[in-house]
Amino acid sequence: MSTTYKLVNQQKNIILRFWGGYETGTIIRFGFDEDLLHLISSAEVIGSDGELTTIGKLHASGDTVEFLSAMDSRYQFFKRTFY
Numbered sequence: 001m002s003t004t005y006k007l008v009n010q011q012k013n014i015i016l017r018f019w020g021g022y023e024t025g026t027i028i029r030f031g032f033d034e035d036l037l038h039l040i041s042s043a044e045v046i047g048s049d050g051e052l053t054t055i056g057k058l059h060a061s062g063d064t065v066e067f068l069s070a071m072d073s074r075y076q077f078f079k080r081t082f083y
Contacts, residue, residue, distance in 0.1 A: 005045040005058065015045060015058060025063025030055075034067040 002018035013031070020027040030037075041056030059065060 003047045003049050003051070005047045005053075008044045008046050008052075015055070017047075017058065017062070020064060026061065027064045027066065028058055028062030029066045029068065030059075031068055033069055037067075 002016060004013040005015035005017070006013050015031065016029040018027055018029075019025075037055070037059060041054065041059065043055050044052060045055055045058065046052050
């Protein structure tokens with residue numbers, strides 16, 4: 001099962017959490033550059049399951065963490081194709 005997260009009072013999903021199997025564990029995929037993490041780690045996000053947490057806590061909870069650039073996230077965040 002997966003959970004998407006968005007900033008509180010926003011509509012666009014920016015984080016995806018899902019189980020990647022025994023080798024990778026829980027994967028947290030951020031739809032922004034890693035350079036922004038320290039600036040927004042205290043920002044609150046709400047999950048599609050109703051969970052309220054912060055970007056920093058989600059980052060710390062992942063066994064595997066991935067960051068996508070703004071251009072890549074548009075196409076890969078939910079595995080959309082370029083076509």
